[in-house]
Amino acid sequence: MDGTLVDTEPYWMAAETRLVDAHGGTWSHEQGLALVGMGLEDSARIFQAAGVRMGVHDIIDHLTDDVMVQLKTTGVPFRPGARELLANLRAEGIKTALVTMSMRRMAETVVELMDFEAFDIVIAGDDATRPKPYPDPYLQACDALSVTPAEVVAIEDSPNGLRSAVASGAATIGVPLMVSLVGAGAHTVWGSLEGKTVSDVTAFHAAHRAAEGARE
Template structure:
């Protein structure tokens, strides 16, 4: 039986589409230090892919005397200022792959835990119509690693999660995408994704095309179907 063709590609933003993790880390460090604390690179790595409100609670525990919403807005504003200065720092191959998807009529969604105003700022800086749907942290019913944002994106696109590929750079994001039922590609940046559950790991998106995504999706769905058939046979014995 032929598997359904690739219907959509769901992109994480920070660290996957754009290399902004260092921007977030700089903003976090400045915020914690402004209240007399210290913030290490190792601590920052623990928050890669996390929801902003969850991260805000961590900063409060580190001595930041601000409300959760104020922390989220402060960090978002800081990162947006950096983006306005530098432009969109695409990860290698990301812009080209996104453009290839659009040229071939594959639906696309941006699925991020950043606030919608920051996600929209990034989208607005891209020099072509990049996404059909944007689901941001303040849109999702629950943050990653829950699958809600990915499920919401698929619903808005009108596709089944099993007919979509998700691309992620963090273990938190990978877990969310896998739980949604999508076929998941991990492209690590700041943190290792070994053992995180991605269905395949790619070192880079550089040189990748829509054909590579479609081939991965087809092979993963075929493996799933074969595994399910084997399980049924074993249970019938």
């Protein structure tokens, strides 16, 4: 979600900076970038190490609340082509899942602001048995959709997200935003989702499966 469907990373970074500042610490843009795609509990422990005197779940709730306020006051900044590609997939009857490390209440807020039923299921950070980069969130999504990872295309903007999707066995597309995806294992990288259609996704999936079959 964050960075792939919607460009909320600046919201998260602003919330992080305010939180650390309030506890007398300092927080840099580079530190914020290092958290992109990381599970919220792991991120919270980093904030504790930076001087935030709050419990892990209190930190998660505080940051989530801050970002949700920004979403409600500033709006949801959808990434170019993301909403259009989802609508195209849904029109073709293709199952879709949102796999995010954000809390479910925030994910549902974003989904509710879309003007069509974009996802069959949501796997959020508080649903995952283990966070990205473990494969668990994607495997849980596959189970919920009654599909195998070999049938899935995952789209991710972060190294941790890519590692999670690749480890699950899904064919994986990287769409970079704030951090480099070099070395994260994406099966292909698209500069943007703008102009992408179901045909592009299915062609990528077919080519990936053919390449996998040739290696077996």
